[in-house]
Amino acid sequence: MKFLKRWKTRILLFFAVVGPGFITANVDNDANGIFTYSLAGAKFGHMLLWTMIPVTLALIVIQEIAARMGAVTGKGLSDLIREEFGFRITFFMMIGILIINFGNVVGEFAGIAGSLELFGLRKYYTVPICALIVWLIVVKGQYKTVEKVFLAASFFYITYIFAGVIAKPAWIDALVATIKPPQKDMFLHQDYLYMVIGVVGTTIAPWMQFYLQSSIVEKGVTRRQYKASQIDVISGCIFTDVVAWFIIVACAATLYVHGYHNIADAKDAAQALRPLAGDYAYILFAVGLFNASLFAASILPLSTAYTVCEGLGFESGVGKRFSEAPVFYWLYTILIVAGAGVILIPNLPLVKISILSQVVNGIAVPPVLIFMLLLVNKKELMGEYVNSRTYNVIAWITTVVMTVLSVAWFWTLRAG
Amino acid sequence: MTLALTELLGAPVFDTAGSRCGRVREVALAPQEDRARVAVLIVRTKAGDRLLPFGSVTSVNGGIRADTSSRDWAPSNSSEGLLLLGRDLLDQQVIDVFGRKVVRVNDLDLHQEAIANRPVLRVGAVDVGPRGAVRRLLKGVVPSGALRALLRRIPLRPIPWDFVDLIETDPARRVKLKISHERLARLHPADIADIVEELAPDEREAVFETLDEQVAAEALEEVEPKVQKAIVESLDSDRAAEIVEEMEPDAAADLLADLPEERTSEILLEMAPQERKEMVELLEFKENTAAGRMNTEYLALPLSANANDAIEALRHFEGGIETVSTVYLVDSHGTLVGAVPLAKLVLAPSDAPLLSLTQEPLISTHSGVGEKEVAELFDKYNLLTLPVVDDQKRLTGVVTADDVISLLRDKL
Numbered sequence: 001m002k003f004l005k006r007w008k009t010r011i012l013l014f015f016a017v018v019g020p021g022f023i024t025a026n027v028d029n030d031a032n033g034i035f036t037y038s039l040a041g042a043k044f045g046h047m048l049l050w051t052m053i054p055v056t057l058a059l060i061v062i063q064e065i066a067a068r069m070g071a072v073t074g075k076g077l078s079d080l081i082r083e084e085f086g087f088r089i090t091f092f093m094m095i096g097i098l099i100i101n102f103g104n105v106v107g108e109f110a111g112i113a114g115s116l117e118l119f120g121l122r123k124y125y126t127v128p129i130c131a132l133i134v135w136l137i138v139v140k141g142q143y144k145t146v147e148k149v150f151l152a153a154s155f156f157y158i159t160y161i162f163a164g165v166i167a168k169p170a171w172i173d174a175l176v177a178t179i180k181p182p183q184k185d186m187f188l189h190q191d192y193l194y195m196v197i198g199v200v201g202t203t204i205a206p207w208m209q210f211y212l213q214s215s216i217v218e219k220g221v222t223r224r225q226y227k228a229s230q231i232d233v234i235s236g237c238i239f240t241d242v243v244a245w246f247i248i249v250a251c252a253a254t255l256y257v258h259g260y261h262n263i264a265d266a267k268d269a270a271q272a273l274r275p276l277a278g279d280y281a282y283i284l285f286a287v288g289l290f291n292a293s294l295f296a297a298s299i300l301p302l303s304t305a306y307t308v309c310e311g312l313g314f315e316s317g318v319g320k321r322f323s324e325a326p327v328f329y330w331l332y333t334i335l336i337v338a339g340a341g342v343i344l345i346p347n348l349p350l351v352k353i354s355i356l357s358q359v360v361n362g363i364a365v366p367p368v369l370i371f372m373l374l375l376v377n378k379k380e381l382m383g384e385y386v387n388s389r390t391y392n393v394i395a396w397i398t399t400v401v402m403t404v405l406s407v408a409w410f411w412t413l414r415a416g
Numbered sequence: 417m418t419l420a421l422t423e424l425l426g427a428p429v430f431d432t433a434g435s436r437c438g439r440v441r442e443v444a445l446a447p448q449e450d451r452a453r454v455a456v457l458i459v460r461t462k463a464g465d466r467l468l469p470f471g472s473v474t475s476v477n478g479g480i481r482a483d484t485s486s487r488d489w490a491p492s493n494s495s496e497g498l499l500l501l502g503r504d505l506l507d508q509q510v511i512d513v514f515g516r517k518v519v520r521v522n523d524l525d526l527h528q529e530a531i532a533n534r535p536v537l538r539v540g541a542v543d544v545g546p547r548g549a550v551r552r553l554l555k556g557v558v559p560s561g562a563l564r565a566l567l568r569r570i571p572l573r574p575i576p577w578d579f580v581d582l583i584e585t586d587p588a589r590r591v592k593l594k595i596s597h598e599r600l601a602r603l604h605p606a607d608i609a610d611i612v613e614e615l616a617p618d619e620r621e622a623v624f625e626t627l628d629e630q631v632a633a634e635a636l637e638e639v640e641p642k643v644q645k646a647i648v649e650s651l652d653s654d655r656a657a658e659i660v661e662e663m664e665p666d667a668a669a670d671l672l673a674d675l676p677e678e679r680t681s682e683i684l685l686e687m688a689p690q691e692r693k694e695m696v697e698l699l700e701f702k703e704n705t706a707a708g709r710m711n712t713e714y715l716a717l718p719l720s721a722n723a724n725d726a727i728e729a730l731r732h733f734e735g736g737i738e739t740v741s742t743v744y745l746v747d748s749h750g751t752l753v754g755a756v757p758l759a760k761l762v763l764a765p766s767d768a769p770l771l772s773l774t775q776e777p778l779i780s781t782h783s784g785v786g787e788k789e790v791a792e793l794f795d796k797y798n799l800l801t802l803p804v805v806d807d808q809k810r811l812t813g814v815v816t817a818d819d820v821i822s823l824l825r826d827k828l
Binding site (some may be wrong): 082083089315 | 506507508517519520522544549551553615616617621642643646648649742
């Protein structure tokens, strides 16, 4: 009894500390994230590890900006864009976000399909059922309860850290590769550029900034309690990227070194956990991937519907009835139905689609960042909480680098 | 004739010589003089922004024409006392008092009429529907004739200007622009609470600073606890005290108990001595007991009182109406002796002694009893009110059915 009670206190304590920042970071390692990092490790070994430190730094800065804007203004990102930049810009921005986020939703359902196929369950049954579950969780107002289950289950990510260690990777090589980017000519390879954009896009996804800022507002964090959220955001970002690092290392040590350079489906990605779980690797991976996909699939369509409706001035909120907020509920429903529907197309290359959605994320990072930077540096909006110079420098460098990478990738496409 | 604000913004302006001297940058009202009439146009000219009083405008359609020279227009240095329709309203949130919700402005409809051969523009309605949205999306892209034809097919969702409440977070501007929440204050407190919950913290603070204390208190009781706490923390402690004094004592105590201790004592210090004492007593009870849920405003009469005395006492009672659905009888030591339901009291002849009207058996509870048990008593005996007594059986407070409903809703 005493033992149980002590654990109960510990778990409660954990949830008390876990805030929007940590949750957002956790959802960041969704199905799309797992596939992208896995492929990065399988295809290029340690050659993408150098991205991890700058990406983490950029992620911390960007997430902190979003959280700070939420705490200071008490408004969501799309609300602010609408109020400061007018209707037309907001409209096109929202259309863009809708398309990009739809890609991510499709990726999540690809994760659901892939994970359950490892148990021999066919996607034609599992995907519609899971789509219905996701839809009901939110419409029936049960999201907050379910969130705790998702969060607890997302500790599955730690298995990647163990798997990475047990796989006996070339530690020295991995550490050197973390600090030192590969030769310049790597950047002329179309596949490599594609992967770099994908890795950045999956880590610094545009939807995260909208979601985090809204969550901060929703939680009622104000200027005064802001310090606690800062720690929450920073620890979340570091946790998510440490996991990402280990996923890449684990895949490099298991797949890349043995010559398996492609990940076509979830079965291939599951191999990375073989050193840890042996023949049970499938089960471990499938459960973890399923949880991550379902978690993100419940958040993404909802967050998208909120973002778009707030920006364009439609009624929104799960507390409202369908007839009160029709656009909100329809958007939410269509995102799920269409997202799941795409996955039902036979012989679809699920992993490829998932990674494509992350590359699109990466290409969309600069525009979203530019708006965030313009907003956070407005004195009349943020007062003394405008960005410091260091923050601006890091964020602008991120914007420029991502633009250059995207342009470079398009250029390699043209060159053939 | 109706004109949209966004059609007016950017329109060319011609002065008395007929030469084109700039474009409309802003359309402004002077709320001190008239809440709806357009008072000034701010014109962007080569020599900077100028103020064109609307009285000098001779025609609006097909470009603004004025009968004064652009050199006479005063430079626009500050917009003090002016409500700028473009900056302050377009894309911003306002309160739709009629629809009882917060809406975002897509456009404004200006009604044009002619008085003594001069055009007068008045704000008629705020457009929150698709018509304004489509106009703004396509303006300048689609030829204006075709756009007008298209817009006529799109349904209008206007909110009459009289039902619009503005939110202004700057207190000085609020005074200059005569922004008050008279119309909002007429809504049911629960509706005000719903509206307030949708606003950003600064905006909530602005609303609670301008509302009348009584209305603010009633609305605050209906706001969800998390938001309630944030609002009270953001207000000055004397304003917070004014509002808390007007709240039902049990609700006020729950609220104060949730605040940081330092803040609670600041607010208590600002309160009137009598109310402060009551509040300190309530704060000492544990929140999840009968005493923590009870109200200390109730009607207790001596054993000798008759129905007429009770009705008279009711007339002078200042507490909330939900606590008087029962009148209590106490002896000279304050011990609870009986309870008379309001219905029995109203039906009885005026000279009937209250002792003959009491409800049997007398149900009461001890102040230390847990809230679960309290809820069970309400369910078992179908109560509307439940008296709470101390160790000496003296009446100390009353728990009402609405307190129990809130309690049960929290657990759902």
